[in-house]
Amino acid sequence: MVEALHIHVRLAKGSDLEAMEWEGEYRRYRRVYQRAMADMRRGRRIILVAEVGEELVGQIFIQLHIHRREFRRGVSSAYIHAFRVRPAYRNRGVGTRLILEAEQVLRDHGLKRAVIAAAHANPDARRLYERLGFRKFMSDPGHWSYVDHLGRLQNVHEPSDILEKWLTD
Numbered sequence: 001m002v003e004a005l006h007i008h009v010r011l012a013k014g015s016d017l018e019a020m021e022w023e024g025e026y027r028r029y030r031r032v033y034q035r036a037m038a039d040m041r042r043g044r045r046i047i048l049v050a051e052v053g054e055e056l057v058g059q060i061f062i063q064l065h066i067h068r069r070e071f072r073r074g075v076s077s078a079y080i081h082a083f084r085v086r087p088a089y090r091n092r093g094v095g096t097r098l099i100l101e102a103e104q105v106l107r108d109h110g111l112k113r114a115v116i117a118a119a120h121a122n123p124d125a126r127r128l129y130e131r132l133g134f135r136k137f138m139s140d141p142g143h144w145s146y147v148d149h150l151g152r153l154q155n156v157h158e159p160s161d162i163l164e165k166w167l168t169d
């Protein structure tokens with residue numbers, strides 16, 4: 001029998017940035033994470049991290065204002081992204097806990113709706129979102145770009161469905 005995890009979810013701190021790179025696997029997102037941390041200081045974004053013991057095992061980012069109008073649908077919404085759990089800790093409830101905590105953060109901010117992208121290539125993540133009550137409302141070609149840790153522009157093409165969940169009190 002797999003032992004239940006003691007999962008602690010908290011706001012990220014600047015000192016978490018290195019651990020969020022997962023020993024280099026996500027080094028390419030260094031500037032993205034630094035910017036997200038700066039946004040958090042300005043009240044625009046929230047980063048939650050999940051810890052098991054001393055180890056940082058998961059993360060989720062919440063953008064408190066959605067820039068793309070077609071994602072907003074006229075209500076106060078937030079965009080959830082950069083959601084991941086370390087492979088050794090998957091399928092034990094960490095991801096579910098991070099999403100539920102993110103939803104509570106949105107409620108605390110008076111927001112009514114959460115939006116998340118589910119890449120067509122990632123049916124496992126989509127199943128999790130749907131189990132938690134997210135439903136598709138549009139498709140998106142998923143073109144986005146970021147500047148990596150070496151200052152190079154990286155273009156990503158990740159066709160996705162965009163899912164939403166209305167939050168109740």
Ligand SMILES: CC(C)(COP(=O)(O)OP(=O)(O)OC[C@H]1O[C@@H](n2cnc3c(N)ncnc32)[C@H](O)[C@@H]1OP(=O)(O)O)[C@@H](O)C(=O)NCCC(=O)NCCS
Pocket residue numbers: 081082083084085086089090091092093094095096097122124125127128131
């Ligand atoms: C998507 C992701 C964040 C999910 O995290 P996770 O911690 O595995 O999520 P959970 O454990 O809460 O849920 C996963 C499954 O385990 C099941 N589960 C949850 N708690 C469980 C437990 N205690 N025991 C057994 N199974 C459990 C859930 O029912 C769920 O099943 P489902 O896939 O049929 O819905 C993780 O797989 C991941 O990091 N993937 C790579 C990055 C990624 O794809 N991110 C999302 C797009 S940006």
